[in-house]
Amino acid sequence: MSAAVAHVDLEAIGSNIRALAALAPQSKFMLAVKSNAYGHGLHEVVRTGLDSGVDSFGVLEANAGIELRESGVEVPLFAWMHGQGTDFAAAAEARVDLGVQTFWQLEAIAASGARVRPRVHLKIDTGLHRGGADRPRWAEFVTEALRLQALGKLDVVAAWSHLSDTSHSADLESTEVFIAAVEEARALGADFELLHLGASAAVIDLPQAHFDLVRVGIAAYGISPFGDRSAADLGLRPAMQLRAPVLDARHGLASIAVGYGDGIQSDPEGGAYVIVDGHIAPVVEVGVDETVVALPQGAAAVAAGGECIVFGDGSNGEATAEQWAIWGETVGDEIVTGLTRRVARSFGVS
Ligand SMILES: *Cc1c(COP(=O)(O)O)cnc(C)c1O
Numbered sequence: 646m647s648a649a650v651a652h653v654d655l656e657a658i659g660s661n662i663r664a665l666a667a668l669a670p671q672s673k674f675m676l677a678v679k680s681n682a683y684g685h686g687l688h689e690v691v692r693t694g695l696d697s698g699v700d701s702f703g704v705l706e707a708n709a710g711i712e713l714r715e716s717g718v719e720v721p722l723f724a725w726m727h728g729q730g731t732d733f734a735a736a737a738e739a740r741v742d743l744g745v746q747t748f749w750q751l752e753a754i755a756a757s758g759a760r761v762r763p764r765v766h767l768k769i770d771t772g773l774h775r776g777g778a779d780r781p782r783w784a785e786f787v788t789e790a791l792r793l794q795a796l797g798k799l800d801v802v803a804a805w806s807h808l809s810d811t812s813h814s815a816d817l818e819s820t821e822v823f824i825a826a827v828e829e830a831r832a833l834g835a836d837f838e839l840l841h842l843g844a845s846a847a848v849i850d851l852p853q854a855h856f857d858l859v860r861v862g863i864a865a866y867g868i869s870p871f872g873d874r875s876a877a878d879l880g881l882r883p884a885m886q887l888r889a890p891v892l893d894a895r896h897g898l899a900s901i902a903v904g905y906g907d908g909i910q911s912d913p914e915g916g917a918y919v920i921v922d923g924h925i926a927p928v929v930e931v932g933v934d935e936t937v938v939a940l941p942q943g944a945a946a947v948a949a950g951g952e953c954i955v956f957g958d959g960s961n962g963e964a965t966a967e968q969w970a971i972w973g974e975t976v977g978d979e980i981v982t983g984l985t986r987r988v989a990r991s992f993g994v995s
Pocket of ligand 1: 677679703725807843844845846860861862863864870
């Protein structure tokens, strides 16, 4: 185990969920909890989600959905990333809805022999190549799904897609493509219970993409989905704070017990800093399990055994995960999700 600890403020996640759900009041709220709830801890986040009124969870792989079902979660679960080894029968029997993006997945689900009819959500590629049936083959895809449904092999319950979030206008265009594809499918006889398209960015900025259900990930964890607006600008609270012990402090330098082996950025831009004993301490070098920082004058008395804050919600002067993303030339998702299993998670109100 690493000596660094990620403190997860579940109350912040609950408050973000409520604020985001209020932006899409007509839509069901699916909380995306892929990748261990973006690094925040799957089971704790799921409990918080249930307490905060989420309607369903998006889990990426079927196995994660089966695991949640076995842990006693009763609400709808949705998994959309499948490989040749995915056990579709087990997923259907655990009542995990399946996102389907290719013909082979459709056929494999139909042939799974599940004792419960698999519920499938058909994915259309809205032109941005984030997966799904290509627009020209969509009618054929829907027709095949309806044929399998007529044979009693599966139930077609939804049509969905995922926006690229590259720009507002691109997302709006994809929304139009989605609507046209749904109309085409209905003309072929599809009767969808649910249409879903938007994720965090659309919940905030694109009401046209809310439909029956929104799938919300990163914003619920208090990280902005936009490059030009921070979580604070959006009224969201960053839920994760990463702390690490100070190992040694001498000659104006301190070494702290966290490194790229724990998932922090290995080569942040100049200007990156942590907070040591209330003072800004610029990052000098990130190693695999230790990071060297410069101690400012006032912090010269810092003793080994003290604690440093790498990132958090900013309330102690620390940088946010969004700021680390800028220093690492990535997105905030990667900062929190990238923390490795070596880093213990601790839960509560910070
Ligand atoms: C990750 C993901 C989401 C959530 O996206 P955010 O931008 O994090 O809100 C929604 N839908 C799908 C298919 C995803 O893969």
